[in-house]
Amino acid sequence: MARTGPGYAAKRTLVWLGVVFALLALLLGGGSLWSNASWAPKLALDLEGGTQMILAPQVQGGSEEITPEQLDQAVEIIRQRVDGSGVAEAEISTQSGQNVIVALPGIPEPETRELIQASAQMEFRPVLIGGPGLAPAAETPTPEDQLPTPSAEPTDASDPNWITAELLQEFESTDCTSPEALQPAVEPAPADQPMVACEPDTQGKYILGPVEVRGTEIESADYGMARSAQGQTLNEWVVNIDFNDEGTETFREVTERLFAIGSGDPRNQFAIVLDGVIVSAPTTNAVIPDGRPQISGSFTEESAAALAEQLKYGALPISFEIQSEQQISATLGADQLRLGLIAGVIGLVLVAVYSIFQYRMLGLVTIASLVVAGVLTYLAICILGWTENYRLSLAGVAGLIVAIGQTADSFIVYFERIRDELRDGRGLVPAVENGWRRAKRTVLASKAMNLLAAVVLYFVAVGNVRGFAFTLGLTAIADLVVVFLFTHPVMRLLAMTRFFGEGHRWSGLDPSRLGVLPLYRGAGRVRHKPVERPAVELRGRNKAAAGEAERRMTIAERRLAEQQKAAEEQKTVSAQARGTEEGDNR
Amino acid sequence: MSRFSFAEFGNELYSGKRSYPFVGKRNLWFAIAGAAILLSLLVPVIKGGFNLGIDFRGGSEFTVSNVQDTSVGAGEQAVTDVVPEAVPRVTNIAPETMRIQTERLSDDQTLSVRDALIGAYSVTEEDVTSNFVGPTWGEDVSRQAIIGLIVFVALAAGLMAIYFRTWKMSVAAMAALVVVMVTSAGIYSLSDFEVTPSAVIGFLTILSYSLYDTVVVFDKIRENTADLEVSSKRTFGEQVNLAVNQTLVRSINTSVVAVLPVAAILFIGAMLLGAGTLRDLSLALFVGIIIGTLTTVFVAAPMYAKLRMNEPDIRKQEKRVMHRRSLEAGEAGEAQEAGTAPA
Numbered sequence: 001m002a003r004t005g006p007g008y009a010a011k012r013t014l015v016w017l018g019v020v021f022a023l024l025a026l027l028l029g030g031g032s033l034w035s036n037a038s039w040a041p042k043l044a045l046d047l048e049g050g051t052q053m054i055l056a057p058q059v060q061g062g063s064e065e066i067t068p069e070q071l072d073q074a075v076e077i078i079r080q081r082v083d084g085s086g087v088a089e090a091e092i093s094t095q096s097g098q099n100v101i102v103a104l105p106g107i108p109e110p111e112t113r114e115l116i117q118a119s120a121q122m123e124f125r126p127v128l129i130g131g132p133g134l135a136p137a138a139e140t141p142t143p144e145d146q147l148p149t150p151s152a153e154p155t156d157a158s159d160p161n162w163i164t165a166e167l168l169q170e171f172e173s174t175d176c177t178s179p180e181a182l183q184p185a186v187e188p189a190p191a192d193q194p195m196v197a198c199e200p201d202t203q204g205k206y207i208l209g210p211v212e213v214r215g216t217e218i219e220s221a222d223y224g225m226a227r228s229a230q231g232q233t234l235n236e237w238v239v240n241i242d243f244n245d246e247g248t249e250t251f252r253e254v255t256e257r258l259f260a261i262g263s264g265d266p267r268n269q270f271a272i273v274l275d276g277v278i279v280s281a282p283t284t285n286a287v288i289p290d291g292r293p294q295i296s297g298s299f300t301e302e303s304a305a306a307l308a309e310q311l312k313y314g315a316l317p318i319s320f321e322i323q324s325e326q327q328i329s330a331t332l333g334a335d336q337l338r339l340g341l342i343a344g345v346i347g348l349v350l351v352a353v354y355s356i357f358q359y360r361m362l363g364l365v366t367i368a369s370l371v372v373a374g375v376l377t378y379l380a381i382c383i384l385g386w387t388e389n390y391r392l393s394l395a396g397v398a399g400l401i402v403a404i405g406q407t408a409d410s411f412i413v414y415f416e417r418i419r420d421e422l423r424d425g426r427g428l429v430p431a432v433e434n435g436w437r438r439a440k441r442t443v444l445a446s447k448a449m450n451l452l453a454a455v456v457l458y459f460v461a462v463g464n465v466r467g468f469a470f471t472l473g474l475t476a477i478a479d480l481v482v483v484f485l486f487t488h489p490v491m492r493l494l495a496m497t498r499f500f501g502e503g504h505r506w507s508g509l510d511p512s513r514l515g516v517l518p519l520y521r522g523a524g525r526v527r528h529k530p531v532e533r534p535a536v537e538l539r540g541r542n543k544a545a546a547g548e549a550e551r552r553m554t555i556a557e558r559r560l561a562e563q564q565k566a567a568e569e570q571k572t573v574s575a576q577a578r579g580t581e582e583g584d585n586r
Numbered sequence: 587m588s589r590f591s592f593a594e595f596g597n598e599l600y601s602g603k604r605s606y607p608f609v610g611k612r613n614l615w616f617a618i619a620g621a622a623i624l625l626s627l628l629v630p631v632i633k634g635g636f637n638l639g640i641d642f643r644g645g646s647e648f649t650v651s652n653v654q655d656t657s658v659g660a661g662e663q664a665v666t667d668v669v670p671e672a673v674p675r676v677t678n679i680a681p682e683t684m685r686i687q688t689e690r691l692s693d694d695q696t697l698s699v700r701d702a703l704i705g706a707y708s709v710t711e712e713d714v715t716s717n718f719v720g721p722t723w724g725e726d727v728s729r730q731a732i733i734g735l736i737v738f739v740a741l742a743a744g745l746m747a748i749y750f751r752t753w754k755m756s757v758a759a760m761a762a763l764v765v766v767m768v769t770s771a772g773i774y775s776l777s778d779f780e781v782t783p784s785a786v787i788g789f790l791t792i793l794s795y796s797l798y799d800t801v802v803v804f805d806k807i808r809e810n811t812a813d814l815e816v817s818s819k820r821t822f823g824e825q826v827n828l829a830v831n832q833t834l835v836r837s838i839n840t841s842v843v844a845v846l847p848v849a850a851i852l853f854i855g856a857m858l859l860g861a862g863t864l865r866d867l868s869l870a871l872f873v874g875i876i877i878g879t880l881t882t883v884f885v886a887a888p889m890y891a892k893l894r895m896n897e898p899d900i901r902k903q904e905k906r907v908m909h910r911r912s913l914e915a916g917e918a919g920e921a922q923e924a925g926t927a928p929a
Contacts, residue, residue, distance in 0.1 A: 099726070110693060323720040324641070329712050335651065340864055343854040347847025354846060358592055358839055395784065398867045401851055402791070405844030405875075406798070412843065413802060416836040419593070423600050442805040445749055446798045452741055453794025457787065460734035468787060468867070472794075 006433060007496055010489035017372075017485040024379040028386070037386035041378070044393035044467060046326075047333040050105040053116065055320040057100060066098060074100055074318045076309070081115050081275070091389070095466070099323065107327055117320050122215025122311070124251075126158045126258060127269040127281060128194060129171065130206030142168060157209035158257060158267050162194040167207060171196045176205045189276060197271065199278035201303075206278065208271050212254050215274075217247030221311035223304035226296055237299035239280075239307045240292065248291025255293075258284040272311070279310050336394050344401040351408055359415055361499070361507050365490055366411045373407050373482040377475055392467065399471030406450060407479040411487055413446075414439040418491070432495040436488055443483055450476040596835040602828055609827040612888035619765045619885050626772020636775050639782040640687055640719050641727060646696055647717040648686040649679075653707045661686045664702035669695055690718065727783040734790055739763065742797050749801075750808055754893040759800045762886035766796045770874045779869055788870025795871075796878035799840065800886045806833045807887065815899070818906040826891040830883055841879040848872050 031037025045052050057066055057074040066074070071094050078100060082090045091103040102116060147165040154161040176198035189195040191211040198205055219242040226234040243251050254270065261268045263283060271281040282295045295307070348370070356363035377400065384390035417439040421431035454473030458466055494500045500507045598604035608615070630636060640647050650661075661676035661684055675687040684707065691699060700714050707713075743756040750756075770792055774785065807829040814822060851868040894900055 113693065321720070322718075323726070324718065326717045327715050329651070329715045336864065339854055340851070343851040343864070344847065346854070347850035350846040350850065351843050354839075354842055394864060395787075395867065398851065398864050401847045402844075402867075402871060404847045405840075406795075408843045409798075409802075409840045412836055412839045416596070416833070416839075419596060420600060420832070423597055438809070442802055445805055446801040448745065448749075449742060449798045449801050450794055452745065453738055453791065453797075456734055456738040456741065457790055457794075460730045460737065468791075472791070 006429065006492040010492035013485055013489040017481075017489075020481075020485070021376070021379075024376075024383065028379060028383050031383070031386050035386065037382065039382060041381045041392045042385035042390065043333075043337075044391035044396070045103045045105070045333075046328050046394045047337045047392065047397075048105070049329055049333055050103060050327075051108055052324075052326045052328070053102045053104075053113075053322050054095070054324045055100045055102060055116065056098070056323050057318045057320050059318055068097055070318065071097065071100070073309070073312065074320070077318060078102060078116055078320070082112070091391075100320065113322075117322060121276075122218075122272065122274045122279075123191065123211040124213035124215075124254070125195070125208035125211055125271050125273055126254065127266050127271055128158065128160060128163055128207040128209050129168075129266055130204060131266055131269075132199065132202035132204035132281075142172065154209075156257060157212050157254075158261065159209070160267075162209050163207060167194060167196065171205065171207050174198065174205060176200075176203050195276070197273055197276060197278050199271070199281055202281075204278065204281060206266075206271060206281065208273065208278075212270070213243070213247055213250050215311070217244050217250070218242070218311055219244045219247075221308045223299075223301075223308040226294070236296060237301055237304040239295045239299065239304050239311070241295070241311060243291035243293075245291075248289075251291055251293065252287065252289045255284050255286070255288045259287050274310055280307055333394070337397065340394060340397045340401070344397070344404070347401055347404055351404055355408065355411075361504075362415055365487060365494070366408055366415075368490070369411055369482050369487045370404065370407060372486050373475070373478045376478045376481060377403075377471075380474055380478065381471075390470070392471075394467075396467030396471045399468040400475065403472060403475035403479075407475060407482070410443045410447070410479055410483045413442050414483065414487065414491070417442075428495045428501050432491050436491070443480070447476050447480055592835060592839075599831045599834050602831070605827065605831050606834070607827065608830045608883055609823045609888045609891045612892055615884040615888055619881070622769045622772070623765060626769045626775075629772050630775040633775060633778075636781045637778050639780040639785075640717075641783050642725075642781065644719055645687055645689050646691040646699075647688075647719070648699065648703055649715045649717070650684045650686070650703055650707050650709055650713055651682060651715075652709055652713045653682050653684050655707065656682070656684060660706040661703065664706040665699055668698040668702050690720075727786055731786045731790060735793070738790070738793060746797075746801065746804075750804060752894075755804050755808075755890055758886045758890035758893060759797060759804070761889050762800060762881040763793060763796055765881045765885050766792060766874060766877050769877055770870065773873045773877075774870065777869070779866070782866045784866035785870050788867045789874070791867075791871060792874025792878060795844070795875055796881065799837070799878050800882045802840075803830060803833050803837065803882050803887060804890070806830075807890065814903055818903065818910050821904045821907045822900045823891045823895060826887055830887045834883070837879055837883060841875055844875050845872060848875065 028037055028039065032039060055078070057071065059066060059070060075092050075094055079090075079092050082092065082102065082104070090105075091101075093101050095101050104112070108116075147168060148160075148163050150161040150164060152161055174196050191214075194207060194209050196205070196207055221239065221241050223237060223239045226236040226238040228234055258268055258270060263285075269281050269283045271278045273279070280295060282297065299307070351370070352363065352367045355366040359366065381390065381392060385392070414435065418428075418431050418435035421435045422428065426434065451473055454469050454476060457469035458473065595604070656678045658676040658678070662674050665672050665674040665686060665688055669688070669691060672688045672691075677685045677687075679685045686699075686703065688699075696716055696718065700711075700716055703709075703714055704711060739760065743753075743760055746756045746759055747753045767789065770789060774781065779785065807826050810825045810829040810832075811822060814825065820828065848868050848871045851864050852872050895904075
């Protein structure tokens with residue numbers, strides 16, 4: 001086998017393409033065997049049915065604009081709420097740096113909808129009764145006659161007089177191991193009333209007094225390693241809170257009171273409550289006059305980070321306004337998908353018919369390339385669906401169909417360049433090489449434009465049109481892969497066949513149709529006189545400047561043309577010699 | 587030539603035997619483009635703006651599919667039974683599909699209207715979809731679209747200027763882009779199709795297509811005009827014109843191939859799907875692809891030629907060409923006298 005020449009290179013490239021396909025297929029196959037990958041693309045809500053809500057987060061009392069960090073927190077808040085409400089496969093994402101999109105299968109319960117919209121409420125309440133590990137409902141409720149009857153109006157938030165008979169009964173019947181009890185509350189408990197709450201981490205159960213400090217009074221929160229009095233870093237994770245002036249004042253009063261109660265009593269603790277669920281219930285070890293408490297305990301880095309994050313929510317009470325809500329029945333989506341696919345197939349057939357009409361057998365190369373591009377895109381969509389949870393939406397399908405035309409254009413550019421080279425009188429093998437060199441540039445430059453548009457669209461897109469931009473970009477990349485790794489090598493190989501090389505009239509590269517008959521002597525080995533291109537172009541000039549003189553050249557030009565011709569001929573002959581040799585070896 | 591053949595058509599264009607005066611008659615093309623722009627600006631004014639979709643007005647929308655009886659009254663009745671003061675817009679958007687739009691309803695009202703529609707059209711719960719859009723949603727879409735437009739145009743212009751190493755190509759491409767945008771919008775307004783977010787995104791996609799097409803043609807122009815300093819065969823304008831002619835077959839084939847799938851969506855969509863993502867996108871694309879190809883050939887390339895024609899170097903080269911031609915015309919004249927004139 002010849003180890004050089006376009007034929008060898010072409011075969012090697014095709015092998016590489018095969019390797020790429022095999023790897024993608026193996027990846028997906030492995031994924032479907034050992035993971036949850038599927039051979040079918042995941043469908044977006046508009047095709048599968050479900051509800052999509054677009055929420056605009058609103059910071060209460062804050063600045064107008066939402067920062068990316070706040071938006072991320074907003075997503076985190078909603079994710080916790082939706083996951084907590086037990087909706088499977090909900091998808092929460094941000095969009096254009098300002099909205100949050102929640103996509104839920106089916107129609108959400110009104111409670112879920114309210115939960116999503118509700119603003120995050122963080123509050124600090126003193127503990128009245130309770131502690132960790134009191135999770136299940138009490139087996140023997142306190143007998144009627146022993147139920148507490150408040151003797152007086154409570155004087156402060158830690159006053160046991162808050163505990164009424166109903167409250168104690170509620171406390172005893174609450175099961176903090178049940179998922180329902182750990183769900184974020186839809187309706188926030190009244191701030192001036194006591195409440196029963198659970199702490200998921202320790203399965204603690206508490207009765208809490210009225211709100212004393214609000215989350216909005218937190219300036220900031222972070223976490224880090226504890227430091228000793230000497231400033232040495234201790235091997236213990238802590239969470240630091242920084243209150244604002246008002247918070248500092250109240251928190252000082254609270255810690256004074258709680259610290260005075262003394263350790264051992266549950267009322268020495270206060271609870272940090274987020275959406276009705278206790279995030280942490282630390283005991284008070286000191287009076288904090290400077291508004292900078294530090295929570296220590298058995299934190300890991302992760303749990304410390306999580307608590308600090310949650311405390312930041314408190315500083316940022318985000319609520320959400322539903323901007324658009326769409327309920328899509330699966331039937332409508334399925335109809336649209338079916339018709340969309342039919343339209344795609346019809347479009348593909350029309351393109352195929354047109355390319356065969358235009359390019360004869362080369363049209364088959366176009367169709368084969370489109371099929372390869374299609375398979376590549378399909379594999380990519382399935383793999384992205386598995387790894388990135390990419391879902392194909394109706395707009396995405398539209399993008400795929402539109403891409404048929406844009407992908408076919410690369411081949412048209414390439415074929416036209418080959419034809420141009422043939423028109424200049426080159427043989428097919430050099431025409432394919434030269435045409436490729438020129439077409440490559442054009443294809444790369446123009447695809448860059450497509451990709452740029454897809455990327456810009458993707459980042460600014462609103463609604464489900466993101467899917468459109470995504471498939472547009474994906475197919476642009478697939479197109480490049482196919483043109484480089486499939487169409488070009490296939491053309492190189494075809495150029496060496498008799499059918500194409502001799503310019504069969506159905507090959508689409510029939511020299512007589514391309515106006516090079518006098519220069520062509522058949523037999524696949526074209527011993528034509530490659531004419532320097534401008535010399536040919538010379539004949540055809542703008543009609544407006546008619547005049548036979550154009551056909552003639554100055555002496556200097558003629559010399560230059562002859563030199564170029566000679567140089568070109570040398571190149572062409574050597575290229576053909578290779579081609580011939582390889583043809584023989586085949 | 588017994589019958590019209592694209593390959594032969596291409597040969598003649600390539601060699602220059604057949605040539606269309608894209609550059610030569612540029613003022614005519616510019617005038618036509620200008621008139622198209624003017625008309626496109628006038629149409630929405632006369633018609634009183636665009637037919638804005640619910641996304642821009644805000645409100646609730648229900649779609650009922652698999653409907654046997656497509657009477658408008660049933661839908662109106664269903665809505666007014668629940669919300670007496672509502673003024674529903676009921677449309678039969680496709681066979682077996684009704685669309686009911688109202689002003690914004692509350693969650694409870696939405697559920698009740700859905701139930702009423704299930705009864706009114708005797709369909710199942712599966713067949714009714716509801717959709718609620720806040721009034722700010724459309725503003726968001728428009729704002730994002732404008733941001734997208736600016737970012738894309740700026741990046742694309744920069745990219746083209748770097749790739750072609752001349753800002754004049756960018757300017758010419760952008761001029762064509764303006765024509766594409768304005769006339770597409772004009773046609774959209776004339777067709778009275780609803781302006782939805784999908785249509786807006788369709789417009790952004792057109793921009794990409796238009797620039798893509800322009801880059802392909804400009805690449806050929808760049809190639810043809812690369813050796814301008816040493817060549818005296820054609821003037822700059824003639825070289826540009828030849829490039830456009832040489833890529834004409836490609837331009838035609840490309841736009842046909844690009845338009846075919848879009849047309850398939852559009853016609854299937856318009857007949858069977860009714861209003862929706864697919865139809866809205868495809869109308870914008872259908873119009874935009876055709877106009878995009880036309881403007882590349884008739885506006886972008888001639889504009890580029892016009893922008894550069896007054897450069898001193900180009901002028902000098904043109905003089906050289908003219909000088910050579912007059913010399914050769916003299917020679918040819920002598921030859922003719924000698925009776926050896928070429929046919």
